[in-house]
Amino acid sequence: MKRVHTLAFALLTAIAGAAPGGADLKAAALQTAQTLGGVLRDCPSSFAGIGLPEKQCVGVSDGVEDARLKLNAALADDLYSVWRSRDEQRSVYNWLKTAGGYVYLRLQPDPDGRTQTLVYLDLPPAQDESAQAQVTQAQAGPSGDAPAGATRIGVVILTPAPPVTTVPAPSPTAEASPPAQTQAVTPAPTAPAPAPATPDLAPVPFGRTLKLQNDRLHGPDVLAVQNRLIALMRPQRAGQGDGWYGPATTQTVRVFQRAAGLPITGAVDRATWNRLFSEGAMTFNAPVTP
Structure with missing residues (x-):
């Protein structure tokens, strides 16, 4: 490192x-x-x-x-x-x-x-x-x-601040490959319709709506969204996200949604995911205001 x-x-x-x-x-x-x-x-x-x-x-x-x-x-x-x-x-x-x-x-x-x-x-x-x-x-x-x-x-x-003011950072290994969260699945009474195919540019399939919450979401899907946003926001400067869905990611998603004509929620639902990882996704400027 x-x-x-x-x-x-x-x-x-x-x-x-x-x-x-x-x-x-x-x-x-x-x-x-x-x-x-x-x-x-x-x-x-x-x-x-x-x-x-x-x-x-x-x-x-x-x-x-x-x-x-x-x-x-x-x-x-x-x-x-x-x-x-x-x-x-x-x-x-x-x-x-x-x-x-x-x-x-x-x-x-x-x-x-x-x-x-x-x-x-x-x-x-x-x-x-x-x-x-x-x-x-x-x-x-x-x-x-x-x-x-x-x-x-x-x-x-x-050096980290005293325990009363900071929380220890995740290890580099955990940061690079955060554990995927699992969710209980309740069988439906009837066979569900097949999910839409994952866009070709998405490195992982869509599995959940990503949004800001107190218990921060993290995982490979968050990292994929961050890296795609960075690529669209600054095509000439390669970047890497941190895999945590925090305020900065939320604000950037809102700017992308505005540029793409999507509902501005700051959350990555399936519609935002599909647009983000489509070949026609538009570049946009970095967010500068809340």
């Missing part, structure tokens, strides 16, 4: 044409603070041993989802891709373009409780393998292992 993120950062650096530095990171933090009406602040003490020395933090009074929507509205052209999450949308991350290249941007609940949301910004990992190994070793400690429960993004290790 570390290698994958390192390559992703290397790609972003190549696209930007140069590696960002501390000045770019400070400018990104200031831009984020101004956009969200937040304040520049010291990073939490629990972050002392993670990331790079240049890392920046911004405190925001809005919740994570409201902050994400504001950044989408104001900085859509500077965000590299759709927002991703590793903990059921409780925190989300992306990459923000600066004059020197892309920097890492994460929105999460404030572990110190000083504000509602903490914006964490950091530089990409060093491209030199030996330098990268030294930074990783310095962050991980003498054993070379990340702290228990930590999430590693390139050479950045994000």
